[in-house]
Amino acid sequence: MRAEFLPFSRPSITEEDISAVGDVLRSGWITTGPNVAEFERAFCEYVGCKRAVALSSATAGMHIVLKGLGVGPGDDVITPSMTWVSTINLIVLAGATPVFVDIDKDTLMISPDSVEGSLSPRTRLIVPVHFAGAAADMVSLRSIADRIEIPLVEDAAHALGTHYSGAHVGKEGTSIFSFHPIKNITTGEGGMFCSDNDDLTDHINRLKFHGLGVDAYDRQTHGRSPQAEVLEPGYKYNMTDMAAVLGLRQLARVDEFNRKRAALAIRYRELLSEIDEILPLSVPPDTTRHAWHLFIVRLDTDRAGLSRDDFMAGLKQRNIGTGLHFRAGHLQKYYRESMDMRRGMLPNTEWNSDRICSLPLFPDMTFEDVDDVVDAIKEVLTN
Numbered sequence: 001m002r003a004e005f006l007p008f009s010r011p012s013i014t015e016e017d018i019s020a021v022g023d024v025l026r027s028g029w030i031t032t033g034p035n036v037a038e039f040e041r042a043f044c045e046y047v048g049c050k051r052a053v054a055l056s057s058a059t060a061g062m063h064i065v066l067k068g069l070g071v072g073p074g075d076d077v078i079t080p081s082m083t084w085v086s087t088i089n090l091i092v093l094a095g096a097t098p099v100f101v102d103i104d105k106d107t108l109m110i111s112p113d114s115v116e117g118s119l120s121p122r123t124r125l126i127v128p129v130h131f132a133g134a135a136a137d138m139v140s141l142r143s144i145a146d147r148i149e150i151p152l153v154e155d156a157a158h159a160l161g162t163h164y165s166g167a168h169v170g171k172e173g174t175s176i177f178s179f180h181p182i183k184n185i186t187t188g189e190g191g192m193f194c195s196d197n198d199d200l201t202d203h204i205n206r207l208k209f210h211g212l213g214v215d216a217y218d219r220q221t222h223g224r225s226p227q228a229e230v231l232e233p234g235y236k237y238n239m240t241d242m243a244a245v246l247g248l249r250q251l252a253r254v255d256e257f258n259r260k261r262a263a264l265a266i267r268y269r270e271l272l273s274e275i276d277e278i279l280p281l282s283v284p285p286d287t288t289r290h291a292w293h294l295f296i297v298r299l300d301t302d303r304a305g306l307s308r309d310d311f312m313a314g315l316k317q318r319n320i321g322t323g324l325h326f327r328a329g330h331l332q333k334y335y336r337e338s339m340d341m342r343r344g345m346l347p348n349t350e351w352n353s354d355r356i357c358s359l360p361l362f363p364d365m366t367f368e369d370v371d372d373v374v375d376a377i378k379e380v381l382t383n
């Protein structure tokens, strides 16, 4: 057994990263300023998107994009239940109704067919989630949104570095990335709104900072001129320069990070292919580059004679950390009770919610760590 605990995720932070943040702290300007402007520019260049707005989190981005699109009471928003709770929460907080659609059993992403089946005259927005570093079927989903003339916002929290049919996720349309510490790059906490829609981006730029009008960059104040006035009440979701300098340095390494993630994933897939109780996800063919945000497996609980929770506990006893991405949203207390959600409504989501488990995967992990995880899995399954 391993002597040291292997966490399921750990950010890769260098001494140079720490000094760069220290330099910002010493500079006299620590909130939104030149590093944020540079991070937004570099992000546009990397993703290929037209505009980018750095934010305090992806959840903040979801909040103000719903506000910016005018989504509210009487509106339905189509989203998977197999996602992080923030999307669902923000839809409810906006006064709209989340309409959960089932996912593909093996990619964990919403299928265009189930979206078609959930459309109604109240449908105002579709929020697909790119899962684990693979890409959702955007051609089909976009054609549905275009046909009924509603917007589409991509949850790209897992998809920094993901290519869909040769193009970076985020290049087209509107998407939101996350820089929470487990994501492919981190700023501590943070997010990025990307869009090819200038009006929406200008609106997001206002909403993220008190609703103040956008002025030309002002050198003295490192932002809007002090004369800027409120055009509508806004929020306080700007990113700090301390975070942005870390983001810039992380972004410069994201391809290196993702290559390492991919190499570790290949080794996992090889070694796990011999274990019948472990079912990896499948990769959609139009994911031309996988960001390997998470290495998710499903435990065949019948064959293993073991619940997923006991499986995770067994690994923990052997010093292997795991994650759970995600517990189905519709079966959590608030949604069960307030929306009368029951088991049986979303079969593929529920089947996966009971069986998924994220194995350790992060750039500073070694191949020996992967071997330790697989050995521990074999032990847990034979005991």
Ligand SMILES: *Cc1c(COP(=O)(O)O)cnc(C)c1O
Pocket: 056, 057, 058, 059, 060, 083, 084, 086, 087, 129, 155, 157, 158, 177, 178, 179, 180, 190, 191
């Ligand atoms: C992490 C995550 C978010 C939220 O990101 P934050 O930056 O923590 O707000 C949203 N959606 C998915 C799918 C995520 O994994």
